[in-house]
Amino acid sequence: MPARGKHRRPRTSPLARGVLAVAGTGAAALALPLMGATSASAAQPAQVRTAPQAAAPTYTVLAGDTLTGIADEHAVDGGWRQLYEDNRAVVGDDPQLIRPGLELTVGAAGESGTDTATAVTPASVTTYADNLDGWIREALDVMGQNGIPGTYDGIHRNVMRESSGNPQAINNWDSNAAAGTPSKGLLQVIDPTFAAYHVSGTVYDPYDPVSNIVAACNYAAARYGSIDNVFGPY
Structure with missing residues (x-):
């Protein structure tokens, strides 16, 4: 058996731990000529949120807007066609006719669009007993x-x-x-x-x-x- 030396306070190995990643998606809008909003309305500044919300993000139509432009601005997956399908009950049967004041859903619930800041939670650090x-x-x-x-x-x-x-x-x-x-x-x-x-x-x-x-x-x-x-x- 090997001799036993005096025990001194053990040192802990300083190892680095932890990892994190953030990803985003976007979609190109189709160049389909769609009529703009039919009456004037004052432009509203885009709202900025500090974290994803439970409710689906929405956008209020302004004068001169088109589904193509809105889909492009908010990176709607599937472009203006998907935007129209998601809002058919609001827009009506003609996707070329959108009116100022309509509130359109521009993403799925819990997702963050271009007007939403993504909250990042640091990875937890593993600790070990000193024994x-x-x-x-x-x-x-x-x-x-x-x-x-x-x-x-x-x-x-x-x-x-x-x-x-x-x-x-x-x-x-x-x-x-x-x-x-x-x-x-x-x-x-x-x-x-x-x-x-x-x-x-x-x-x-x-x-x-x-x-x-x-x-x-x-x-x-x-x-x-x-x-x-x-x-x-x-």
Whole structure:
């Protein structure tokens, strides 16, 4: 069994987490000659909302408007034809005749048009306990991101055999120690192995619990297929 070193306060690997994306759609309007609104009306400024609303966005027809122009301005999917179908009960049977004051639906409920600002919610940040359970779980997340196989049970079993869960453990008596490269950390990794199998994004420190687990599992995957296949000193 490797010697157990003094336990010092473990360090937590500073890994960055989190992702977000926003997409929009648009549609080109057909150049179909449609009659404008039939009487004058004062233009109204477009309303701006800070977040999508439950009700479908609407537009009040102004003098000179056409279905083609409205569909283009509000990026209606399907162009003026879809705009007309969505508002047939309001417009009537002739799509070329729209009157000032008509309130047209220009999008589906819950969607945001060109006059709506999209609210973006940042991705949540995962936190881990500063103990063996938290170190293993954080290491498994890093391993998952890098395609390194291994399970919680496989890691925990080997950690308890190699270091009894002490991230500062060091072996100063075996052949590796005699050669000047003592085994270190939770999974007792020698410096050359740590250097060869260290995973970018983790702290470059064999005593860092997460870095030690990930590097050891990376090595075990290359040599044994997985840390799960290790049942003795490696």
